[in-house]
Amino acid sequence: MTTTRKTPSTTPPPAAVANDAHWAAKRERLLARTRPMLRLTICDDPDAKQAVSDAQNDEKQARYLADRRPDDKAAQDAHQAAEAKLAEAQSALDAVSIVLSFQALDRKTYRALLAAHRPTEEQAGEGYDFNVDTLGPIMIAASSLDGITEEDAATFLDTWSENEAQALLNTAFRVQREERMDLGKG
Incomplete structure (x- = not known):
């Protein structure tokens, strides 16, 4: 049995508007949402990473002293200097880092990929719902916003640590499983 999905109407149902005068605005925001995104940052420069870590620690200490001594100009100046040093270290780290961006696939595409890559008997026995060996490069390529190809993904998976x-x-x-919702009390 196939089901046909209806395209949402441009006007909300009158009952919804009667229950919530702001429904039309909420609905527009819901329809305009983008799928979740995540970033993976790669940095091969341990000195740049250490410089940021050191600068973060220095800024934290300087902020603590500045907060405890709001009238102490030297403490305030030291905090400003530590903030500038942290910004400089972060900028240097950003310059040597590679940032890869990924966006969730639409649900239908994601489920179709999972269904097309069933786990082997061994993988199923280990609790996998899909064949990570065949689906991995495809999922990386499909969700990459940077244009990673399946071939690139397979190479990275085979050659990286x-x-x-x-x-x-x-x-x-x-x-694919990123959640941006809170089921708080209404």
């Missing part, structure tokens, strides 16, 4: 390849793979799959 185990943890780095896993981080790449996890980012492509995690964005």
Whole structure:
């Protein structure tokens, strides 16, 4: 049995508007939402990473002293200097880093990919719902906003260290399950 999805009407039902005068605006915002995105930052320069870590610690200490001594000009100046040093270190880190961006696929496409890549018996026995070996490069390529191809993804997965390849793979799959909702009390 096939189902046909209706395109949403441009006007909300009168009952919805009667229950919530702001429904039309909410509805427009809901229809305009983009799918979740995640970024993976890669940096091969340990000195740049350490410089940011050191600068963060220095800024935190300087902020603590400045907050405790709001009238102490030297403490305030030291905090400003530490903030500038942190910004400079972060800028240097950003310059040597590679940022990969991923966006969740629409639900129908994601489910079709999972269905097309069933797990092997061994993978199913380990609790997998899909064949990570065949789906991994496809999922990375499909969710990449940077144009990573399936061939590139397969190369990265095969040649990077185990943890780095896993981080790449996890980012492509995690964005599919990213949740931006809160089921708080109404």
